[in-house]
Amino acid sequence: MKSILTMALIPVIITSMLNFPDAGEIIEKVDKNMRAKTQIMESKMIIHGKRNEREVVSKSYSEGTSKSFTEYLSPEREKGTKMLKLDDKLWIYSPETDRTIQLSGHMLKQSVMGSDLSYEDMMENRKLTEMYDAKVIAEETIDGRKTWVLELNAKVVDVPYHKRKMWIDQERFVPLKEELYAKSGQLLKKTTLSNIKQIGNRWFPMKVNYKDMLNDGKGTDYILIDVKFDETIPEYIFSKASLKK
Amino acid sequence: MRIAFQLAYKNLMGAGLRTWLNAGVLSFAFVVMIFFNGLIDGWNQQASIDGVNWDYGNGHLLNNEYDPFDPFSIENGHGILPKDKQKDLSSVLIRAATIYPDGRMMSAQLKGIDANQTVVKIPTDLLLKSDAEIPAVIGERMANSAKLEVGDQVLVRWRDQNGTFDAANITIVGIFETNVPSVDGGQIWISIEKLWTMTGLENHVSYFIANDNYTSGNIEGWNFETQESFLAEQAKIINMKKTSGAIMYLVLLAIGLLAIFDTQVLSIFRRQKEIGTYIALGMTRFQVVRLFTAEGSMYSLFAAVLGSLYGIPLLWYFAVKGITFPISGDSVGIIMANTMYPIYGIGLVLGTILLVIISATIVSFLPARKIAKMDPVQALKGKIQ
Numbered sequence: 106m107k108s109i110l111t112m113a114l115i116p117v118i119i120t121s122m123l124n125f126p127d128a129g130e131i132i133e134k135v136d137k138n139m140r141a142k143t144q145i146m147e148s149k150m151i152i153h154g155k156r157n158e159r160e161v162v163s164k165s166y167s168e169g170t171s172k173s174f175t176e177y178l179s180p181e182r183e184k185g186t187k188m189l190k191l192d193d194k195l196w197i198y199s200p201e202t203d204r205t206i207q208l209s210g211h212m213l214k215q216s217v218m219g220s221d222l223s224y225e226d227m228m229e230n231r232k233l234t235e236m237y238d239a240k241v242i243a244e245e246t247i248d249g250r251k252t253w254v255l256e257l258n259a260k261v262v263d264v265p266y267h268k269r270k271m272w273i274d275q276e277r278f279v280p281l282k283e284e285l286y287a288k289s290g291q292l293l294k295k296t297t298l299s300n301i302k303q304i305g306n307r308w309f310p311m312k313v314n315y316k317d318m319l320n321d322g323k324g325t326d327y328i329l330i331d332v333k334f335d336e337t338i339p340e341y342i343f344s345k346a347s348l349k350k
Numbered sequence: 351m352r353i354a355f356q357l358a359y360k361n362l363m364g365a366g367l368r369t370w371l372n373a374g375v376l377s378f379a380f381v382v383m384i385f386f387n388g389l390i391d392g393w394n395q396q397a398s399i400d401g402v403n404w405d406y407g408n409g410h411l412l413n414n415e416y417d418p419f420d421p422f423s424i425e426n427g428h429g430i431l432p433k434d435k436q437k438d439l440s441s442v443l444i445r446a447a448t449i450y451p452d453g454r455m456m457s458a459q460l461k462g463i464d465a466n467q468t469v470v471k472i473p474t475d476l477l478l479k480s481d482a483e484i485p486a487v488i489g490e491r492m493a494n495s496a497k498l499e500v501g502d503q504v505l506v507r508w509r510d511q512n513g514t515f516d517a518a519n520i521t522i523v524g525i526f527e528t529n530v531p532s533v534d535g536g537q538i539w540i541s542i543e544k545l546w547t548m549t550g551l552e553n554h555v556s557y558f559i560a561n562d563n564y565t566s567g568n569i570e571g572w573n574f575e576t577q578e579s580f581l582a583e584q585a586k587i588i589n590m591k592k593t594s595g596a597i598m599y600l601v602l603l604a605i606g607l608l609a610i611f612d613t614q615v616l617s618i619f620r621r622q623k624e625i626g627t628y629i630a631l632g633m634t635r636f637q638v639v640r641l642f643t644a645e646g647s648m649y650s651l652f653a654a655v656l657g658s659l660y661g662i663p664l665l666w667y668f669a670v671k672g673i674t675f676p677i678s679g680d681s682v683g684i685i686m687a688n689t690m691y692p693i694y695g696i697g698l699v700l701g702t703i704l705l706v707i708i709s710a711t712i713v714s715f716l717p718a719r720k721i722a723k724m725d726p727v728q729a730l731k732g733k734i735q
Contacts, residue, residue: 259514262512262514263512263513263514264512264513264514265509265513265514265515266514266515267514267515267516285515287507287514287515287516287517288510288514288515288516289516289517289518291505291507291516291517291518293507293515293517317455319448319450319453319455319505319507319517320450320453320454320455321452321453321454322453
């Protein structure tokens with residue numbers, strides 16, 4: 106009886122799986138929403154510590170995935186600190202020492218301003234489709250919104266996370282949640298994206314929470330104060346000279 | 351000369367309390383000097399023994415890219431040494447890791463060591479005996495800072511050879527007690543085979559620990575750091591403490607010598623008639639100078655006797671029972687036992703005695719030189735010159 110039931114269910118399962126859209130198409134739609142030719146963002150990073158909270162306000166300019174420039178506006182201690190990323194190189198200028206240093210190797214694994222984000226996390230600029238084989242594994246609802254659950258398994262060896270899971274809004278094609286896993290299957294980091302707003306013809310999350318799942322605490326909130334897409338950014342912004350300006 | 355010493359002895363004994371005050375101050379300087387230098391020597395010897403037993407072995411064969419003083423060199427500071435060149439060597443591979451005891455995040459070094467090694471005292475045999483998935487041994491400092499006990503499991507996150515994150519629980523199967531912070535603080539020791547599997551760095555080694563039979567040769571890509579160079583470096587750091595401590599006992603010695611100097615100046619001033627009488631009786635000026643110098647230097651002999659009366663039992667007590675310090679050498683990475691046992695070498699004791707006698711003789715001679723310029727007639731009359 107059991108085997109007959111199983112046999113009867115298999116075609117149903119296969120049919121339902123066939124109803125899932127192609128994961129590659131979903132990611133492409135997500136990329137269209139999340140990536141722009143240029144982005145100018147003013148943001149607030151709230152780092153939730155065990156005893157206190159810290160707020161770091163910054164303004165960043167980015168062109169594609171290879172060029173970005175960030176200037177920290179507050180608090181007073183971080184004010185004037187600037188970061189320039191060109192391809193796989195990262196420079197930091199500190200006004201206190203009036204020096205520019207290039208971060209490399211082990212230093213890229215350090216946390217950014219004590220947050221749950223590492224410089225390396227910020228440096229990652231390869232497309233997901235270049236690094237992972239993606240497939241839609243389920244359909245779930247998050248905060249009343251229907252999502253596709255995507256499982257991404259590394260197809261190249263040099264990726265920081267062996268497996269990722271993404272929950273993509275089925276209408277807006279914006280990720281609402283992402284989980285990053287170690288090779289052993291241990292959940293390492295979780296990203297929750299919320300306050301999705303329509304900016305021009307794209308949907309964009311205005312709040313992102315990054316959480317190191319192995320660590321106690323509420324993680325780091327990244328809140329967008331202002332965001333502009335596809336505006337012309339002068340070329341000098343992405344030069345080392347702009348760090349000391 | 352004999353008469354000079356006999357007279358000096360009688361004069362000093364006649365001076366009574368003044369003599370014993372001078373000798374007392376000087377004897378204190380004596381005892382402190384011997385004690386302090388003995389303590390440093392004892393520390394150095396203990397640190398050398400512990401360093402060899404726990405870390406240095408007969409020296410380290412380091413990968414050229416690995417610098418023990420540069421944590422950033424861990425990532426690329428490893429390589430493969432042909433098996434035929436690994437005779438009398440125990441391998442160690444280091445990888446950076448993060449541990450999460452009770453939800454706290456702590457940086458750590460994951461050290462893979464040949465579990466069959468016997469060259470250092472790290473209890474790697476426990477790694478062989480355990481059935482745990484990833485057994486680990488840690489030092490007491492690490493156990494205290496991470497609040498870990500034997501049997502506890504703790505989550506460790508590391509990266510494999512391609513930089514991909516991996517994480518798993520390790521089981522603490524042993525906690526060892528050592529005075530050597532370089533094998534303890536922030537370190538987790540696991541079997542090197544296990545670490546090779548975890549990271550994919552099969553046969554890669556950061557450094558080898560040599561045993562007593564190892565003979566170093568020129569191996570390309572590897573650099574042999576001898577046991578002597580480790581010990582010399584360590585002795586240099588410890589002996590720096592000797593210099594800073596010298597200030598303390600040199601001040602004490604200076605007070606003692608100043609007291610002798612003052613006494614000598616006063617004696618020459620007040621005992622002019624006596625000086626004149628000596629010369630009138632047929633002593634040469636030089637003999638009188640010698641008498642007064644002998645008097646001054648005899649303080650140091652008295653101090654040596656007085657110092658040995660209370661110093662020997664006191665120093666012996668410290669040498670047997672040791673001295674427990676509330677401070678630790680961990681913060682500066684120096685090997686330092688909680689209880690230190692001073693060592694008083696014959697060279698140290700004789701050297702100290704000689705230093706005090708010579709310096710007491712010099713400070714006694716300086717005011718006594720004035721006698722050579724005295725007019726004996728005026729001196730006999732007791733007129734101030």
